[in-house]
Amino acid sequence: MVPPLALDIDGTLTTPSGRIDPRVFELLPGWDAPVVFATGKAFPYPVALAHFLGREETVIAENGGVAYVGGETTLVGDPDAAWAVVEAFRERGGAIGWGDGDTVNRWRETEVALGPDVDAGLLREVAAAAGDDVEIVDTGYAYHVKSVGVSKGRALRVVAEALGVDPAAFVAIGDSENDASTFGVAGESYAVANADAAARNAADEVVDDGYMNGTVSVLERLRERDE
Numbered sequence: 001m002v003p004p005l006a007l008d009i010d011g012t013l014t015t016p017s018g019r020i021d022p023r024v025f026e027l028l029p030g031w032d033a034p035v036v037f038a039t040g041k042a043f044p045y046p047v048a049l050a051h052f053l054g055r056e057e058t059v060i061a062e063n064g065g066v067a068y069v070g071g072e073t074t075l076v077g078d079p080d081a082a083w084a085v086v087e088a089f090r091e092r093g094g095a096i097g098w099g100d101g102d103t104v105n106r107w108r109e110t111e112v113a114l115g116p117d118v119d120a121g122l123l124r125e126v127a128a129a130a131g132d133d134v135e136i137v138d139t140g141y142a143y144h145v146k147s148v149g150v151s152k153g154r155a156l157r158v159v160a161e162a163l164g165v166d167p168a169a170f171v172a173i174g175d176s177e178n179d180a181s182t183f184g185v186a187g188e189s190y191a192v193a194n195a196d197a198a199a200r201n202a203a204d205e206v207v208d209d210g211y212m213n214g215t216v217s218v219l220e221r222l223r224e225r226d227e
């Protein structure tokens with residue numbers, strides 16, 4: 001049997017320009033074990049990906065703030081505390097960093113995401129002044145203002161239990177600091193070559209190739225092991 005997968009999306013299933021790599025549609029629809037998309041993006045994004053791959057909608061969104069499995073949603077985190085930090089950041093001249101409409105936050109329920117070009121120093125200063133309950137996570141794609149203790153790894157435990165699968169049976173692949181907790185819960189973990197220092201340090205192995213090339217190399221290895 002191939003193992004269940006916990007897959008990050010941005011930087012892991014994408015091209016360097018941020019598109020879903022077409023090989024996702026070749027390799028994942030028929031993967032013969034649970035596949036959990038675990039992302040910092042808002043809830044609809046991984047649901048849509050799973051839906052259009054023809055897979056069960058088993059997802060972790062908002063860095064673990066949202067877990068969805070078997071039709072059950074689990075929400076953790078304090079969005080009001082995150083928004084209070086963002087409001088204080090705005091009062092000090094900070095901008096949220098997305099255009100009009102802000103589809104990044106429109107459906108976000110447990111945290112707030114700011115654009116990758118915002119004043120991160122000021123954001124961290126404002127968050128630190130707000131106390132110990134809120135932290136900043138930098139994925140390379142966004143700065144997330146989130147509750148301490150909420151993580152993809154914690155959500156993976158929730159999802160694994162609902163699936164009746166040992167969390168240690170999962171193989172996790174990711175690229176950034178929001179994946180380090182997943183790597184700690186999954187039994188086997190890989191960082192792709194474009195991964196940041198936190199992900200590289202937390203992973204069992206850093207693969208030679210980046211983005212979906214790296215992910216494909218891991219998935220091929222897992223399939224060969226199964227033969």
Ligand SMILES: O=C(O)COP(=O)(O)O
Pocket residue numbers: 008009010011038039040041042139140141142143176178
């Ligand atoms: O939303 C982000 O900042 C990054 O998303 P990811 O966790 O799928 O890489």
Ligand SMILES: [Mg+2]
Pocket residue numbers: 008009010011012139174175176
């Ligand atoms: Mg990522």
